[in-house]
Every structure is written in structure tokens, then in C-alpha cells.
Amino acid sequence: MSQATLSQQPLAFDLLDPQAARNPHPLYHALREKQPVHWSPQLQGWVLTRHADISQALKAPRLVAGPMTMQFERIPEEERKQLTPLRDSVAMWMGHTTHEGHLRFQALLKRYFTPRTVEDFRPRIQALTDSLLDAAAAKGTIDLVQELAIPLPSMVIAEMLGVPLTDEHMLQKWSRDLAAIFSTADVKQLHQSQKSVTEMMDYMRGVLSKYRRSPDSGNILEVFLRAQDEGLVSEEEILANCVLLLFAGHETTARLISRGMALLFDHPEQLALLRQDPSLIPQGVEEMLRYGDIAAMITRLATAQVELDGNEIQPYQMVYLMLAAANRDPAIFPEPDKFDVTRKPGKHVAFGYGSFYCLGAALARLEAHVFFETLLRRFPQVRPAKGTTATWQQRSLLTEDLITLPVEL
Numbered sequence: 001m002s003q004a005t006l007s008q009q010p011l012a013f014d015l016l017d018p019q020a021a022r023n024p025h026p027l028y029h030a031l032r033e034k035q036p037v038h039w040s041p042q043l044q045g046w047v048l049t050r051h052a053d054i055s056q057a058l059k060a061p062r063l064v065a066g067p068m069t070m071q072f073e074r075i076p077e078e079e080r081k082q083l084t085p086l087r088d089s090v091a092m093w094m095g096h097t098t099h100e101g102h103l104r105f106q107a108l109l110k111r112y113f114t115p116r117t118v119e120d121f122r123p124r125i126q127a128l129t130d131s132l133l134d135a136a137a138a139k140g141t142i143d144l145v146q147e148l149a150i151p152l153p154s155m156v157i158a159e160m161l162g163v164p165l166t167d168e169h170m171l172q173k174w175s176r177d178l179a180a181i182f183s184t185a186d187v188k189q190l191h192q193s194q195k196s197v198t199e200m201m202d203y204m205r206g207v208l209s210k211y212r213r214s215p216d217s218g219n220i221l222e223v224f225l226r227a228q229d230e231g232l233v234s235e236e237e238i239l240a241n242c243v244l245l246l247f248a249g250h251e252t253t254a255r256l257i258s259r260g261m262a263l264l265f266d267h268p269e270q271l272a273l274l275r276q277d278p279s280l281i282p283q284g285v286e287e288m289l290r291y292g293d294i295a296a297m298i299t300r301l302a303t304a305q306v307e308l309d310g311n312e313i314q315p316y317q318m319v320y321l322m323l324a325a326a327n328r329d330p331a332i333f334p335e336p337d338k339f340d341v342t343r344k345p346g347k348h349v350a351f352g353y354g355s356f357y358c359l360g361a362a363l364a365r366l367e368a369h370v371f372f373e374t375l376l377r378r379f380p381q382v383r384p385a386k387g388t389t390a391t392w393q394q395r396s397l398l399t400e401d402l403i404t405l406p407v408e409l
């Protein structure tokens, strides 16, 4: 977009600065104060940092969740064509399909993910947590990311979708490859994502047909199959949405557990509070969600002109909603840069807001509650392993992922 059509004074903010990825909050505070609805020439999109604007954008019907990132649109057309299967598959995800399709999947799935329904999974989540912790205890020193935070949510969602636990490690790899679609325009990596999505769908096709022959009550696949029999959904839609659930079900929850633990190590007085009074754990998890940049950013594409804080967002422009910035907005959260597990839970947007609000929020919360309660009860002395440091790596815009967190139990 040319500067001439901009309704605002251009201000320079470096959103690609690697230093800012390490700690984006000084940049977010500056943006929020100086230009909360900012046109970024680097991203060729609008960047929102205020809680109020992000909440408004999440409710705006003209801002839709696109199937791929804007980077994808910038790939040369010939190469983009080769990635059509990937794009088509992701376009069937419940949040990316038509409004009607979205409502159809919500109607099918919502009741399986209410706080009351996911509570039925507590004994299984507890048993899986215990078995992972038993294996960890036998070693003494472990990498919390690879050995606890990633496997737990991955095993839980695999079980919910009828995937045998022996195959769950394949899902982890496929999901990791798939994550690239949200952050990269690297064609080689996107081809790898495409290969993994295809393999994942083929794998789920097998699970589905096995399940059709011998149903096992209570499984989400049963809901999907009934809907297919009633002509409400196609097999391809089912498979694409199984991939979505398997992917969404573990990436972010693993971040909540691993970043949550790293935050507690960085704030030993807060760790001590949770250890002394485990009834604070649910509140502590909400604070990890607010403070910990768990789902740091989501994007929207304008389908028509939208006015936001005096700026005109044009059709086909991309909007970056910095959830991590909204969660530190001083207009909503007093002392926003303070990590305080006794903070009264407020209106954080870590799970989004409005009609695309995270389907798995209650499940993610339950997993984190069980995990931290069990870990601190069984291993009250848990601490960073001596002589080691956590490793972080930038994988997407303005955020670093925790890759390893060595701990002693």
C-alpha cells in the first residue's frame, strides 16, 4: 500500500528486530502508546496492540481468519500452485472455512469441550501425567519441554481422537512441521508442511475406517462419523479437522506448560506461593496465560473496509492482533509487567475472543492444572538443573520458543 493512502503519520518501529523477539514488551508498550493501530511497512499489514482494539477486531465480521499467512501470498504464483493441497486442507479447518461451515463444526464439537465434559478426562490426564512423571523421576534430571510439556497434551488429544499412544510420536513430528505455515514463506519448509499434512490425513483416514468398523463410545470420531452419515460433513472435512485438533491440541498447551514452568523458576517467590497453597494453581495458570505470551499473535484478513481508531483498513489487508500486547495493556491490567499468581483473573485474550474463541480452552486449562498440581506435590524441590540453561529459539514473529528446559526433580 502506498503511504499516500495511509490515514496516519508513518512511525518507525522495527518489528523484525531479533532483540525484540527475545522480549517484545518494550516494543509493544511503545506501539500501544504512540500508534496502537500501526501500519507496518515491514509486514505490509496493520499491527494492533491495545486490548480494546483487539477485542473489537475479534468481533468484526469483516475481519476473517485466513487459511494461510500473508507471507504465503507473497510466494511466486508457480510455487504457490504446488502448495495447493496444503492450502486446501488448511482452508477446511473449522475457523478458516465458510461462516456456515464454522457454525456446523462448532455445533458438532462444542459440547465435547465444555469445562464439564472435559472434566471426565481428568482421571486419564492424571494417569498420563503420573506415568510421565514416573519415567522422569527414574532419571532425576530431564528436559521438561521434550519429556513432559510436549508429550502430555499430545497424548491427551491423541486419545480423544482414537489414536493409539504408540503412534503419538508421529503426530508430534507432523504437528511440528505443520506449525511452519503460520510463520514462514520458506517454500522448502512449506513443502515439508504439505507432506506432513498429507501423511497426517492419510493416517487419520486409517484410524477413521478402523473406528467405523468397531466404534468405541465417547470418542470424538463417533460424532464426526454420525455427522458424515447424516450428510453434514464430508470425509475430507473430517480429516482436515482431525489434523486441526491434533495440531491445536498440543502446540499451545505445551507452550503453556513449559513457559509456565520457566516463569515460576524466574519468579521463585511465586513458585513458593503455589507450592504452599495449591488452591492458587488455577489462578496461577491464568496468570501464565496472560503474562506468558502463550498464543502471542493471530492474524485476520479484511474482506471489506473496516474503520479502527480512525484508520481505514482496506479490503485484502492483513491485520496482526498482538494478543501478548493486549494481555499487558495497562488500561486493563494494573502493573501489567508484574507476574503475580494471586492476581484476580481478568479479561486476558490468550484464547482469543468472540466467535472463534478457543475450542480447547477448558481442556488446556485442565491439563495445566493437573500438571502443576501433580508436579509440585510430588516434586516440591523441582528446580533448574545445575550447570544448564534453558534454550530459546525464534521461530515466528516477535516471539521465541522455549526449546529445552533442563530440570532436576
Ligand code: HEM
Binding pocket: 065, 094, 095, 096, 106, 113, 157, 244, 245, 248, 249, 250, 252, 253, 256, 294, 295, 298, 299, 349, 350, 351, 352, 353, 355, 356, 357, 358, 359, 360, 361, 363, 364
Ligand atoms: C494453552 C493452550 C491454548 C491456547 C493458548 C490456544 C489459543 C487459541 C486461540 C488464540 C484461538 C483463536 C484463534 C483465532 O481467533 O484465530 C484458538 C482457537 C482454537 N483452538 Fe486453541 N488454544 C489452546 C489449546 C487448544 C486445545 C487443547 C485445543 C484442542 C482441542 C484447541 C483447539 C482450538 C480450535 C479447534 C480453535 C478454532 C476455534 C474456532 O475456529 O471456532 N486449542 N486457540
